[in-house]
Every structure is written in structure tokens, then in C-alpha cells.
Amino acid sequence: MNALNITISAKLYSKNPDETELGKRILSKSIALMDELGYEHLTFKKVAREIISTESGVYRYFQNKHQLLTYLINWYWGWLEVKMAQEFMLLNSPEEKLKRAIELLVLPMEQDERIPHVDERALQRVVVAEYPKIYLTKDVDQENKEGYFLGYKQICETLSQLALQINPDYPYPHSLFATIIEAAQSQQFFAEHLPRLSDSSGGQKEIVQFLIDMTLKSLRK
């Protein structure tokens, strides 16, 4: 059996949704609803209706909507980390790896059959549309201690290490990749909704080119 496990901090749920049918239904339908309605208009009541259960059923897995969104976004980063590790094995130079990483950040993922309860493309759209909301709160310091942002930090660290292989003297590797990862999301959003904040006419390829250009030029001596 070709299992695949994305590990997520136990602080991000009350009961692990990955271990039960109901939990998986919650994940599946939350992604679809969040994609359709947006974070603000999603309620546990609506999720309950979709999974053919009750509000208290959802509360048994997640303390609130914020925790649910944080779980989903961490799942996405964990998933991306796995994809990157797989692809990096086939590549040799750190340049190639960085380029591929940026493509993975921006280009649409294909559905993985091993995880039928997660629609990766819909989740990617949710990340683009909602990701800063998980840390732009007054609770950020407390939640950071509890590991709410480990996924993001892990990806950033991995890419920073690659960058230092290209230029060991580059002084801002974490800032660079926090910026690249953010831009990967926001440029997708801008290209679609606020086109004067982007030079992409909607194609993801142009965003990839922009980000690769910015990354490699930044790493020059």
C-alpha cells in the first residue's frame, strides 16, 4: 500500500480528522466550501450540513474556524514539502531545484489518487485567497509557540538552505524566501483580481518567470 502521511501538529485539531471517515469528510467538504464561500462566509453549521452531521460533530474535531483554516494551510505546506523532496531527488544543481520549487509553488497541482478526500487544486485556491489570515491576528505569538506556522517556516528553511548553496554569502535567505513564497500567492491573486499589481496577464508561467528572475538575481554576488 502506497500510503502517504502529512504530519500536522496535534495543537491544530482536537481530534485528528485524518483518522476517521467523518474527519475526512470534514476536510473534504471544508475545502470545497471555503473555496466556494471564502473564509468569512464559512460556518460550522454549513460544514455540518454538507457532511450530513451536526455542528457539534465538527467542533469535536476543530475548536473553531480559525484552527480549521490553519490546519488546512499547514496540510498544504506539508504536502508541498513532500512534493519538493520527491522532485529534488531527480535534480542536481541547487538552481534547478529552486526553479522547480518555484514552479511547484505556483503551478496547479495534479490530484493525488492516494488522498481522495483532499482536492489539491481547490486547496491551492484556498491558500492563495486566505493564507495571511492565519497569522494576522492578535494571537499570533501564542499560536506560533503552539506550532501553528511550522509548515510555512519549514518550507522557508528548506529553500533558504538551497539558496546558500548557490551563494553562501547571501545575507537575507529567510527574508528572500518568505517574500518569494508570499509573492507566489499574492501574484496569483493580483493577476486574477487586481491586474494592475501584476505584469502577468493571468498565466501562471509569467509569475514563475518573474519569481525565478527575482530569486536568481538576488543570489548573484
Added chain:
Amino acid sequence: MNALNITISAKLYSKNPDETELGKRILSKSIALMDELGYEHLTFKKVAREIISTESGVYRYFQNKHQLLTYLINWYWGWLEVKMAQEFMLLNSPEEKLKRAIELLVLPMEQDERIPHVDERALQRVVVAEYPKIYLTKDVDQENKEGYFLGYKQICETLSQLALQINPDYPYPHSLFATIIEAAQSQQFFAEHLPRLSDSSGGQKEIVQFLIDMTLKSLRK
């Protein structure tokens, strides 16, 4: 009289808060409360208590909390645009202007005595902590039509034009400055709250250096 006017799209208020005492009190106290409590925990009831008026008083100026935040953030961009225009007059090369622009984006502003009802530093903190919330909604397309994001787009356009003076062939000027402006905010937030996503140890100078480095390297041929 040394007046100073930041113009803001009339779609961003029901009644212009700049024209009355009550309106100015709303602006002043909203900034302080938003800084203190954060967007999520701010309510019009709390604002009403601070301005020694009533909820309906606040509703007469702003349709809702989202519109109020959008107003404040547009005010900030308009203000920054004015500051930049002033400073650019004293500078000659586009490099110098870009560097100064980035400093203005990141370094704390000094209080302007001509506008006593706006605490620029507090407003800057509000922008850092809340700015993506104004466009990360399902209403973004409609609100974009109504001019909710003109301030942001205007700054981005101004800096793009400067960039093209340095390198007329650079293909991504809007993406570059949307990214730089976002990073200017998010790096401040990360340096304070999620330090592993930044290489700044809290000092804004390091963020400025990072952003200037990224900008100038990106514009090289």
C-alpha cells in the same frame, strides 16, 4: 495655512469623516483601537464608546468595519504618496528615489502636526497588521471597481515608472513593486512575530537593506 489633503474615493465612506469633528474623532479613535485590539476585535460599539457617541453615529460615516479599515489603509497610501512626492523633489537619480521610497515604506514616520487626528505611527502598525484583509474577500472584484484599492495601485504605478527609468527593458515592474510593498509590510510583521521568516533581528534598517538589494539587483540587465 499649511493645509494638507489626502483625497479618498467617496465610495469609502457614507459621510466624509474629514469634514466634521465627530468624523475626525472616529478616525482618531478607530486607529488607536484597531492598533490595540486588532481588526477582528474592533466593534463599532467600542468605537462609539471611545468617541463618546453612539453606534449609529459611527454608522453614519462608515457602512461597516471593512469599509472603515479600507478607508484608513487608503489614507495611509495617499499620505505616503504625498511624502514621496515631497522627498523626490530633492533627489535626482531614480536609484536614490527608489531607495528613499523603500525607506519611507519601512521606517517609522514622524507625526505631522498639521493632521493631529491621525497618529501616523499607530496607523503604520495597523497597515502592517491588517492590510491584506481589505482585498482578501469574495467582494474584491466589486470593491475594486468602486476604487477601494486605488491608493495601493497608485503607489505601485509610481514606483514602477521609476524602475523603468533605471531599466526600460525590465519586464515585471508592477509585480516587482507589488512584491516589494507587500514584503515591506510582512517583513516587519515577521521580524517581530515569526522571526524565522526574516533575517532581521527586529531592526527596520535591515529590512530596508534587504528590499533595496532585491530591487536594484532585479533591475540589473
Added chain:
DNA sequence: TGCAAAACGATAGTATTACTATTATTTTTG
């Protein structure tokens, strides 16, 4: 196989929020 524990479903209830509506009073202005 049987029983205790866990999970689930159903329902009810509460405090808060984000408004809307109405009316009386005060202030401004031509």
C-alpha cells in the same frame, strides 16, 4: 461474545455581533 468507552447525532440555549429603524434633540446655516 459482551461490555465499557468512545464517537456520534440531536437538540437547546447563550452572549455577542453586525447591523436596521425610529424618534427626539441639538446644531448649523441660509
Added chain:
DNA sequence: CAAAAATAATAGTAATACTATCGTTTTGCA
């Protein structure tokens, strides 16, 4: 000074984000 505009005061509503309780079903395991 009269009319209009702005403000204050109060009430009310639908929705939200939970919390609590309890009976039923499912599950694990002795």
C-alpha cells in the same frame, strides 16, 4: 429665526460562534 442637517438615545433583529446535555450507535478489546 426657520428649515435642514447632524447627532443622541433607544430598541430590536437575524446570524454567529460557541457551550452543554443527553440518548444512541459504533468500536475496541478482555
